[in-house]
Amino acid sequence: MLDTQTRQHHNLTVDGVTINVLSLPEAVSSIVSAAQHGDNFSVCTLNLDHVVQLQRRPDFRAAYRRARL
Numbered sequence: 001m002l003d004t005q006t007r008q009h010h011n012l013t014v015d016g017v018t019i020n021v022l023s024l025p026e027a028v029s030s031i032v033s034a035a036q037h038g039d040n041f042s043v044c045t046l047n048l049d050h051v052v053q054l055q056r057r058p059d060f061r062a063a064y065r066r067a068r069l
Helices: 024-036 050-055 058-066
Strands: 010-014 018-023
Touching: 018 058, 050 058
Parallel strands: none
Antiparallel strands: 010 018
8 A cells, every 4th residue: 555654746737737646545634634724725626628628718727726636
């Protein structure tokens, strides 16, 4: 099993937007932590339609840039 304590964090860039590449446990931990601290946040899940929208819509790119994950 992957040890998330020692896992190297990776990102990728799609149309100029940085995408966090996390394991499920890492994503859950980040979301739970933000919720426990009362942070306002959104989570985006990249898919093919989102890739197209990122290319076409500045407002969509802005939303991805504001997202926690």
